[in-house]
Amino acid sequence: MKYSILTFFLIVFFLFTNCEKKDTKKLTQNPEYIHRTVKKLTDVIVHDIFSPPVASRIYAYTMIAGYEALVPDFPEYQSLAGQIRDLKEIPKPDPNKTYCFPLASVHAILTTAKMNFIFSPEKIEExxxxxxxxxxxxxxxxxxxANSLLFGTKIAEHIVSWSRTDNYRESRTFPKYEIRDEPSRWRPTPPTYMTAVEPHWNKIRPMTLDSAAQFAPPPHPTFDTTRSSAFFKEVMEVYEVKKNLTKEQIEIAQFWDNNPFVMNLVGHASFASKQISPGGHWVGISKIACQKSNADIMQTMATYTLTGLTMLDAFISCWDEKYRSNLVRPETVINKYIDKEWTPLLQTPPFPEYTSGHSVVSSAIAVALTSIYGENFAFTDSTEVEYGFTVRSYQSFMKAAEEACISRLYGGIHYRAAIENGKEQGLKIGNWVVNRVRMKKISVEKIDRR
Structure with missing residues (x-):
């Protein structure tokens, strides 16, 4: 009898401790840990005022670090080593040790950011x-x-070492953009007349593209100020649209502005306001998609990772064309040839016009998110609420991307060719990425969102 009672209590103790362990693992696998970590990264990117291309690089590398630190706990997923350019085999966890991989993932993201990418590590440390x-x-x-933090650190060190071979540091010393007195060529615009942002971004190593020029768009209409020319007709469209904007068009333009540093002028006073970048806006949409679909922690991390690496490749491709064509912005042309007092609704960004960065990036990421969540994934985008804007609802990621594209015409900062050809450029990049990056150990069908 005593033996039976002792056996009974041992069984109860075993079941209790086993359930406790399971509950602990369940608690640590709450995807909100990843969401909060990515949001903190976005907040620091906004605070430190990184340009859109540079922000895309930060997102790409930190998200890959988080993914690689989490993937050992999910056998249905696989490493990105060998799938992304120059990413070698990732450090493995010790099979004789126990880990909390969500903790390792969070630590890998934050440590990667602090080691090589941001200016304000103290905000991460808090x-x-x-x-x-x-x-x-x-x-x-x-x-x-302790094991989890050590593993996360090893992943971060591996990713940071890899990131240091992408030509970013070298590009900091490349020649500055040369301003020439050529009417077709981009030049700094009011009110800040900032120098050109990242004129050598096409030298940065892509994640998946064969080259920065792989998806170069067709040429823009030839610069020609003759009233009947195709180029000048596009200029006049920008000019006329500004005069006849509806309330909703203004809202759309402002919602998708995503200029990280806007200089506001009020009389003789000026003050700057900070916003998320175009890529940061789509990181916010990625969060919304994960939460609406009740994505588990691994799918959540995979979503952010696919968004990040697609974003970087899209910016590399777009910036390659921007500084090849070097096309002047509408504000400069309109002020010189039509109306010297004209100003766009949005502040003109400090880089060449063709193609539209938001059009390329939004279209590419929309394809990436559609590959995970499907074509008719309706959602309400609340990303801009904290920046003083309302919410907007969409029937799909592609519908949201299309609105982001046309917002650049409403904002007065892009011609139509940059928008339409930028969209096509982004679709090609998105399809390229989702057909070459395999996160789950199953095939992914080609997706063409046209």
Whole structure:
């Protein structure tokens, strides 16, 4: 009898401790840990005022770090090593040790950012203390906690080492953009007359593209100020649209502005306002898609990762064309040939016009998100609420991308050719990425959103 009672209590103890472990793992696999970490990264990117191309690089590398630190816990997913250019085999966890891989993932993201990408590591450290404490309180043992941080650090070091071979540091010393007195060529615009942003971004190593010029768009209409020319007709369209904007068109333009640094002039006073970049806006949409679909922590991390690497390739491709064509912005042409007092609704960004960055990036990421969540994924975009704008609803990612594209005409900062050809450029990039990057160990069908 005594033996039976003892056996009974041992069984109860075993079941209790086993359930406790399962509950701990369930708690740590809450995708909100990833969402909060990515949001903190976005906040720091906004605070540090990184340009859209540079922000895309930050998102790409940090998200890959988070993905690679989490993937060992999900056998249906696979590493990106060998799929992305020059990314070698990733450090493996020790099979004789226990880990909390969500903690390792969060740590890999934040450590990667601090080691090589941001200017304000102290803002990351404040958040680290909070989120690590929360994860520790879920029941992780001291040994598991230490193992997880060490593994996350190894992943971060591996990703940072890889990032340092992408030509970014070298490009900091390349020649500055040369301003020439040629009417067709881009030049700095009011009110800040900022110098050209990242004129050598096409020298940055892509994630998946064969080259920056792989999806070069067709040439823009030839610069010609003759009233009957195709180019001048596009100029006049920008001019006329501004005069007849509806309330909704104004709202659309402002919603998709996503200029990281806008200089506001009020009389003789001026002040700057910060916003998320175009890529940051789509990172916000990625979060909305994950939460609406109840994506688990691995799908959440995979979503952010696909968004990040697609974003970087899209910016590399777009910037390659921008500084090849070097096309002048509508504001400069209109002020010189039509109306010297004219100003666009949005502040003109400090880089050449063709193609439209938002059109390329939005279309590419829309394809990437559609590959995960489907063609008719309706959602309400609340990303801009914290920046003073309302929400907008869409029937699909492609519908949202199309609105982002046309917003550049409403804003007065792009001609139609840059928008339409930029969209096509982005679709090609998106399809290229989703057909070459395999996260789940299953095939992905080609998706063509035209």
């Amino acid at each position: 958040f680290e203390n909070q989120i690590y404490t929360e994860l520790k309180k879920t029941g992780i043992s001291d040994e598991e906690y």
